[in-house]
Amino acid sequence: MFEETNVFELKFKTADNKSRTVTIKNPKANLDAASVEQALNALVAANAFINEEGYQIFATPVSGRYVNRQVQEIYTTEEVAG
Structure with a gap:
């Protein structure tokens, strides 16, 4: 089973020329x-x-861009209560 997420990223440069990204969940299509x-x-x-x-x-x-991600869990251990 796939878990899919869709976000919109707004990318900027800072005044000291570093990259910054704002991520928006469930963006308007x-x-x-x-x-x-x-x-x-x-x-x-x-x-x-x-x-x-x-x-x-x-x-x-x-820039601004849609980012779609699919994750398919293949194997995971059960958490051990302790």
């Missing part, structure tokens, strides 16, 4: 590029997320 670009830009424009060094965490929008 069929998002278009214009809507994703608008959401990325709105998060950057909010300037609401600053790290402990004072850098803006979401400084530059990079």
Whole structure:
């Protein structure tokens, strides 16, 4: 049996050029590029997320993408109560 998860990832660069990702569970289907670009830009424009060094965490929008993952458990041991 497969366990499937679907998320939407928004990717950004920080002000100090590190990568950051926001993951959204159960995303709306069929998002278009214009809507994703608008959401990325709105998060950057909010300037609401600053790290402990004072850098803006979401400084530059990079991308938005759907990520679908399937996991099929083949074998697992039972947890031993103890």
